[in-house]
Amino acid sequence: MLDKIPEQIKRLSVVIGVIIAVVITARFVVLPSSLIDTQYHHDSTVEREVAKNVAYAGTTVCGNCHPDQMTTKSKGYHKNVSCETCHGPARAHTENPSNKPSAPRGREFCAFCHAYDPSRPTGFPQINPVVHNPLKPCTTCHKPHDPVPPESPRECSACHAQIANIKSASPHALVGCPACHTVPEKHKINPLGVRPTKPMAREFCAKCHAKEAGRKDAPSVDFSTHGDRFLCWECHYPHLPERTVQR
Amino acid sequence: MIDRRKFLKKAVWFIPAVGVFRRLSKEAQAKPIAGGYDPKNHLYGMGIDIDKCIGCGRCMEACKTENNVPKEPFFYRTWVERYTIKKDGEVDVETIDPRHEKPLARTKETEVLRSFFVPKLCNQCEHPPCVQVCPVGATFSTEDGVVLVDSNRCIGCRYCIQACPYGARYLHPETETADKCTFCYHRIVKGLLPACVEVCPTQARIFGDLKSMASRLVRFKRINRLHVLKAHLNTEPKVEYANLDGEVR
Helix, strand or coil: HHHHHHHHHHHHHHHHHHHHHHHHHHHHCCHHHHHCCCHHHHHHHHHHHHCCCCCCCCCHHHHHHCHHHHHHHCCCCCCCCHHHHCCCCCHHHHCCCCCCCCCCCCCCHHHHHHCCCCCCCCHHHHHHHHCCCCCHHHHHCCECCEEECCCCCHHHCCCCCCHHHHHHHCCCCCHHHHHCCCCCHHHCCCCCCCCCCCCCHHHHHHHHEEHHHCCCCCCCCCCCCCCCCHHHHCCCCCCCCCCCEEE | CCHHHHHHHHHHHHHHHHHHHHHHHHHHCCCCCCCCHHHHCCCCEEEEEEEHHCCCCCCHHHHHHHHHHCCCCCCCCCEEEEEEEEECCCEEEECCCCCCCCCCCCCCHHHHHEEEEEEEEEECCCCCCCHCCCCCCCCCEECCCCCCEECCCCCCCHHHHHHHHCCEECCCCCCCEEECCCCCCCHHCCCCCCCCHCCCCCCCCCEEECCCCHHHHHHHHCCCCCCCCHHHHHHCEEEEEEEECCCCC
């Protein structure tokens, strides 16, 4: 039987056998399993993934150096808002304090969360940025670490809630009621009989709005030419003065 | 022409190669993650409370900063969709712009039945379709339940992008490889929260370890009725939604 197989076939089968043996040894003995196993690739991917840079440091580390802000924030409505939500990634700042993180001061940033959007959940505080005290940065009235709306004195807003509400979103939000009105004590007992005063002179408004007053936060007019004999509040409603931009 | 004797003499030099291979492989073996982190002891998941999302887009921006995602508005590892369900049953879905520069479509208020925001990201499926289809085995699930992409192996064929039922993957224009949310893997192994969870101002996103009874996610799962997206596909997502509307796909 074996004699019938030609010599060259016998030799060839030996060569093929050797090649197969070499390949099998190389695959299962020479090459370590870690090179064949996908586990190696997975591990190296995990390693590369873990080595990536962290940009956001996490809010807990902020308190180590800024305890005052953390205490203020922990009592306010923003207590659950991470520092880096507003200030941006601060990992670089923790390593070298001179890398200052940003502090958004414009009106746009607060509006990301607080502009009115009908899809937002009911009860979330929202405003219309177009009419809500325009042109002033939010931080003029609201401290970002403890945001509360500016309040009129309770003894005024108890009866004059409508005025208080209108004024709270106006450029005069921070001007308290007693700044313009002197309220006699008896006004609370006899509201119609004893009335609070109103500013009866143009000079009163001029204290802030005259050119000479030189206030940057208030629009100024030349009182010698503007509005001549009329009182200011005969044209401008003081609880919601119009925008300074002419349309 | 080389004769047999010379060939065999030179072939002898290949024998030490076995040792070199073994040495190299030992060095190549992954070093354990610093800080004694053992992926066996963790299983990560995320809970999303639809009722809390205000659609501010802080998560989308933080994700791009943290993970070097291209700034163009169509590459996202996580994104927020605005659903508007109209009275005639029509459903409008649009991805919000995190800088709020592109005005959202306004539907007439009387036609709207309800409207809400849905944050989306990779669901880190237990049975990920993207892993099944990858022809080179470049994407895989880790022991702690995160689906990762090996950017050195990925050939950029986009099969996984097609296969993902949640649209969570995109082709990174610089590396030309598939990219996706990793739950900020480099952060969570260090005990930090993923960037989107860190910056969420209303705690609409809850991240946690399912193997730790003290994690916020376990509590979130206990007190909410949860849904997953496209449950009928049996992908078993690890991102679960509370207060999810039935219209969300």
